[in-house]
Amino acid sequence: MKKKIVILGSTGSIGKTVLDVIKKDQKKFEITLLTANSNINKLLKQAKIFNVKNLIITNKTKYNYAKKKLIDKNVNIYNDFKSINKILKNKKIYYTMNAISGLIGLDPTLRIIKFTNKIAIANKESIICGWNLIKKKLDFYKTDFIPVDSEHFSIWSLINKHNIGNIERVFITASGGPFNKLDLKKFKFITRKKALTHPNWKMGRKITIDSATMMNKVFEVIEAKNIFNLQYNKISILVHPKSYVHAIVKFHNGLTKILIHDTNMTIPIFNSLYFNSQKKIKSKGLNIDLLNNLDFQGINFKKFPVTKIINTLPIKQSLFETVIVTANDTLVDMFLKGKINFLDISKILLKIIKNKDFVKYKKIKPKNISQINQISDYVRFKIDSLSI
Template identity: 65%
Template sequence: MKKIVIFGSTGSIGTSLLNIIKNDQKNFKIELISANKNYKKLINQAKFFNVKNLIITDQNSFIKAKKKIKGKNINIYNDFTSFKKIFKNKKIDYTMSAITGFQGLKPTLDIIKFTDVIAIANKESIICGWNLIKKNLDKYKTKFIPVDSEHFSIWSLINKEKYKNFEKFYLTASGGPFRKLPLRKFNNITTKNALKHPNWSMGKKISIDSATMMNKVFEVIEAKKIFDLKYSQLEILIHPDSYLHAIVKFNNGLIKLLMHDTNMVIPIFNSLYSEDNNKIKSYPLNIKILNNLQLQKIDKIRFPIIKLLNKLTEIDSLFETVIVSANDNLVNKFLKNEIKFIDISKKLLKFTSLNEFQKFKKIKPVNVKQIEQLADYVSLKINTTSV
């Protein structure tokens, strides 16, 4: 039986993974699952899958969970240092890291030592701490699989390639809810409008990032780091149906495309069974979409946040942490109706151009604490500075 760990098991990625395992329980033993506040769902998952180790990071939820499982044969912990005691010198077969936000970086780094394979669905970890992750992956000979549909698609297309003969990589974006909205109406976009993604069912934060196209900026940064590329090798194309996820053009003239249903279960399933020949139910080939991919270049007037890519340097730096933290706070302000939708892009571009933050383009991350402290500082500044 494969031993599994799931960080963030109550979220959409973690829940999807558990639904896959549910249909093949004889081949998997879930050793540890975690959540922040949703202790009731976590305990139900633990009972169903007979999981003996739980981590709940929110203190109040942890206390409530301890009372709820009292007398049951389940170990419950309040932080991620505990998994070092749980696993000691034994290795897990597969870990899914699906914790959202900066709090996912440290447990992602620490679990690498204890797992043969790690699938990462935490953008902040890859964007802000990839050089730290890569160092641990190499040190402990752990296999890494990206879970985001675009990056999994690229990984699938080039995974068997022995040489770096890649010329260009294209990531696709649906264009979100405002792909056709007249520009004169952008000033009146509400949170309700922005949360209505045409293709994907996602959380509030990522839905807003998709509407501004910030999510795609993040994905370009991730792809650059994961596959050791230059930004000039990456381009975003609008594809309204979200059926085509990535295109790779090779130096030998070949062009490969990867498509799959608009369903995150597919990359999650394939990350879990990356070495096995297992089947998943999916829809037949959609010829109608294939005959009309509607690929378009990004309109930078409609999506000005794309200009952030021009600010980035080729080295891994702390400037990426500045961008992530600033965007997090601006999206939060929009969700609270404190700023307009168009202000997210305007203020982010202006804030990241401040001289105070330009120096971070030359500073490479050295540890998690440094990244977390900078993120907190940026959060403070953006909430106290007029931009």
């Protein structure tokens, strides 16, 4: 019997990588559902190749267009994530990948947990803003969770079967992005084109900008704290331009473990799909030259001032994380549209998180997704009205 799979956000880089992995072993899997926001041509092509009978297109205009374009009456097209109940009909599937970008990915995460035995989440915003809601459902429905970001998958692999109390420190590595070696005086001349050129990874536009500012590492620290139930003072960032080592874990017993894999997302995705199996994947051999020159560095806070945000984070999960995520999303979007310059992203973000209208949310724990979405809308409104 084929194993049933759902991919939320199948047209992005993570979703496409999952499909590439499955394509090599297609006889063992049946894709029950694919989703996209607006890239319907890619989605319909994927549905045809993998014989997918259920699609969700969240963009209303694109949904209407797809309904008219699709001749195959055996394919069901839906317009929102509420349809997950109807599609899966209270049956447990084998595996779900949430590769949706943005806070919009939290709703389908919460909806699909009850229907899947295993969920792999690449959606940072879900884990940052709504982890307490996700964890509650994971525990209730006994659904296994695997983080897919290379850093968190690496930490997860290294601490497997270890008690959290045995961990002395976790090190998350950062490439430093395209500007790690750029003279600080030249930062004011950074263009969108330069900021979108990552030296090691092929990613979406938004996360590439987050890598350039190193805001992505702030997010990854929050994710690690939530996923592994660690305190912030046990998590550190090491700049590692080669992106060969993805995480380091030091234990109280004196042992330190590092995890290395090729600089692509295929390996963590493959291992989330085939976890605890004997399935093999072709990968590069051990790079001795890289091992002899790992070149770890500390963070240059003058170049990457947003990393200071970590010191302002509340100990317990709160709505303040939603403030940070939304503010950063808004500013990155403004930069990509040419409304602000590169340095403004960090400058304005650091100003926003000190604003009394936002600081108060450090003491409020997320109760539900509606509350998180309301705060997100409020932050966008306030940023538009602030003199920044």
